[in-house]
Amino acid sequence: MNNERGIQRTVGVFVFAGILVACALILHFGKVGDRFRGGYPVTVEFANAGGLVRGAQVLFAGVPVGKVGGISLRDEGDGVNVEVDLFDNNGIRSDARFLIKQSGFLGDKHIVVLPVSSTAPLLKGGERLRGTDPFDFTDAAAQAGEAIRKLNAAVDKFSEAMLDPQTLGDLKSSVRNFSDLGGKLQGSADRLNAILARVQKGEGTFGKLVNDPELHDELKRLIHNWRVHGLLYREKADERYPDPRKPAPGARAP
Amino acid sequence: MERLFQRFGAGTLRFVDYLGSVATLTSEAFRSLVTMRPRWRETTLQVYSIGVRSLPVVLLTGAFIGMVFSAQSYFQFHKVRMDTSTGPAVSIALSRELAPIITSLMIAGRVGAAMAAEIGTMRVTEQIDALRSMAVLPVEYLVVPRMIAIAFSLPLLTAMSIAIGIFSGYLVGVEVLNIDGAYYLHNMYIYTEDKDIYTGLIKVFIFAFLVVFISCREGLHCEGGAEGVGRATTEAVVNSSIAILITNFFVTMLLSKIIPP
Numbered sequence: 001m002n003n004e005r006g007i008q009r010t011v012g013v014f015v016f017a018g019i020l021v022a023c024a025l026i027l028h029f030g031k032v033g034d035r036f037r038g039g040y041p042v043t044v045e046f047a048n049a050g051g052l053v054r055g056a057q058v059l060f061a062g063v064p065v066g067k068v069g070g071i072s073l074r075d076e077g078d079g080v081n082v083e084v085d086l087f088d089n090n091g092i093r094s095d096a097r098f099l100i101k102q103s104g105f106l107g108d109k110h111i112v113v114l115p116v117s118s119t120a121p122l123l124k125g126g127e128r129l130r131g132t133d134p135f136d137f138t139d140a141a142a143q144a145g146e147a148i149r150k151l152n153a154a155v156d157k158f159s160e161a162m163l164d165p166q167t168l169g170d171l172k173s174s175v176r177n178f179s180d181l182g183g184k185l186q187g188s189a190d191r192l193n194a195i196l197a198r199v200q201k202g203e204g205t206f207g208k209l210v211n212d213p214e215l216h217d218e219l220k221r222l223i224h225n226w227r228v229h230g231l232l233y234r235e236k237a238d239e240r241y242p243d244p245r246k247p248a249p250g251a252r253a254p
Numbered sequence: 255m256e257r258l259f260q261r262f263g264a265g266t267l268r269f270v271d272y273l274g275s276v277a278t279l280t281s282e283a284f285r286s287l288v289t290m291r292p293r294w295r296e297t298t299l300q301v302y303s304i305g306v307r308s309l310p311v312v313l314l315t316g317a318f319i320g321m322v323f324s325a326q327s328y329f330q331f332h333k334v335r336m337d338t339s340t341g342p343a344v345s346i347a348l349s350r351e352l353a354p355i356i357t358s359l360m361i362a363g364r365v366g367a368a369m370a371a372e373i374g375t376m377r378v379t380e381q382i383d384a385l386r387s388m389a390v391l392p393v394e395y396l397v398v399p400r401m402i403a404i405a406f407s408l409p410l411l412t413a414m415s416i417a418i419g420i421f422s423g424y425l426v427g428v429e430v431l432n433i434d435g436a437y438y439l440h441n442m443y444i445y446t447e448d449k450d451i452y453t454g455l456i457k458v459f460i461f462a463f464l465v466v467f468i469s470c471r472e473g474l475h476c477e478g479g480a481e482g483v484g485r486a487t488t489e490a491v492v493n494s495s496i497a498i499l500i501t502n503f504f505v506t507m508l509l510s511k512i513i514p515p
Contacts, residue, residue, distance in 0.1 A: 007298065007299065007302045008298055010302060010306050011298050011301045011302050011305070011306060014301070014302075014305050014306045014309065014407075014410070015301070015305075015406075015410065017410075017414070018305070018407075018409075018410025018411070018413055018414060019410065021410075021413045021414050021417045022409065022410065022413035022451070022455065024417070025349075025413060025416060025417060025448075025451045026448045026451050026452070027448075028443070029345075029349075029443070029446045029447055029448050029450065029451055030447065030448030030451075031443075031447075031448075057444075
């Protein structure tokens with residue numbers, strides 16, 4: 001009887017431990033704790049989910065702040081709605097950018113949230129956002145190919161329109177003329193430089209005119225005299241250069 | 255040529271006859287389960303025999319399977335500098351395939367052989383006929399308690415095997431092979447899902463019925479004295495093991511449709 005009770009007790013312990021271990025494994029790997037974690041859902045619209053799967057991580061500043069709850073095609077047929085379950089108190093603002101990124105070259109896809117401002121209101125449950133579509137190498141290559149094709153067409157048109165023998169001949173002669181003109185201009189500039197150098201040194205008429213202060217004064221007096229004698233217009237000339245033959249106003253006669 | 259076809263035909267008939275006897279036993283056992291009250295005392299004793307007494311061997315094999323799989327995974331992942339992927343590889347492989355198969359084979363070897371030997375001995379010593387004469391159905395008395403016990407014990411043993419395998423794999427990976435423990439556990443947590451555990455437990459639940467019905471069938475059809483008991487024991491283990499391995503493939507494919515990985 002005691003032996004049977006012992007067996008029953010052992011069986012009880014075995015069953016209890018087995019169920020405990022099985023439940024622990026299921027609860028742990030079922031991420032049951034995450035299901036009871038407070039949070040709120042938002043919907044992010046993407047043109048292309050890019051291989052994102054349900055349960056993929058959502059990272060904000062590198063910190064996990066949620067998971068992808070579901071992915072469904074939009075009724076309008078222009079992309080997908082990605083349901084994102086965000087944890088509470090994550091600090092994500094309503095102007096934040098949502099991007100689909102990949103860990104490494106062959107890694108798993110996940111959503112990255114990039115902050116834009118620190119003043120926008122905090123994101124609320126049920127909001128709809130427009131996500132930034134993932135970079136697609138194939139699309140980029142296709143667009144680059146299209147651009148190159150257009151560029152080639154433009155170059156071909158230009159070649160046809162502009163690079164005929166007549167235009168090329170005209171262009172050559174124009175370039176030659178420009179070259180001759182440049183040579184002549186260079187010669188003129190050299191001569192002008194030589195003249196200016198002489199003027200600066202005070203050589204020649206212009207040089208003396210520019211650099212001789214006495215000549216400068218005499219020239220001024222000449223102009224003054226012309227004004228005094230009515231050869232030029234009168235303009236308070238007497239005040240600036242008073243006639244030495246006339247007494248100054250207010251002066252006593254000797 | 256004619257003899258070849260004859261042999262082939264005879265073998266086919268034997269195989270169909272064998273399947274028929276297992277199927278008949280299965281239907282009788284389920285009918286007894288539904289129509290009669292289970293013998294809980296015998297069932298408890300069988301849980302003790304199948305579950306508790308198999309625990310050391312199951313834990314030992316589970317631990318070493320986890321350790322060796324951790325080491326082998328590390329050797330391969332290390333070539334591409336993905337050491338921390340060892341964690342999820344070990345946990346998913348153990349949960350889905352290794353622990354269910356190894357535990358079921360161990361139970362087939364240890365318990366299936368014991369069932370066939372015990373029932374076979376009763377058969378050759380005419381104790382089963384004695385039961386019938388006392389209006390006790392052999393299937394209800396011998397097979398049903400074993401069926402309930404193994405269907406209950408094998409998933410529990412498998413869960414323990416998975417747990418000890420994951421733990422021992424962690425010890426080898428982190429303490430011996432110097433894998434970063436934080437990322438080992440993080441990746442294991444991220445990539446292992448509850449459905450991996452369910453898949454393994456559903457499999458062993460099916461394997462439990464294979465072991466019990468094949469082993470009990472061998473015992474109930476045992477003939478030829480002690481030699482017959484030995485043959486029945488061997489065939490119980492071999493047939494159960496083959497059945498487990500073949501069924502595993504089909505169950506895996508079926509479950510992959512029901513519970514996508």
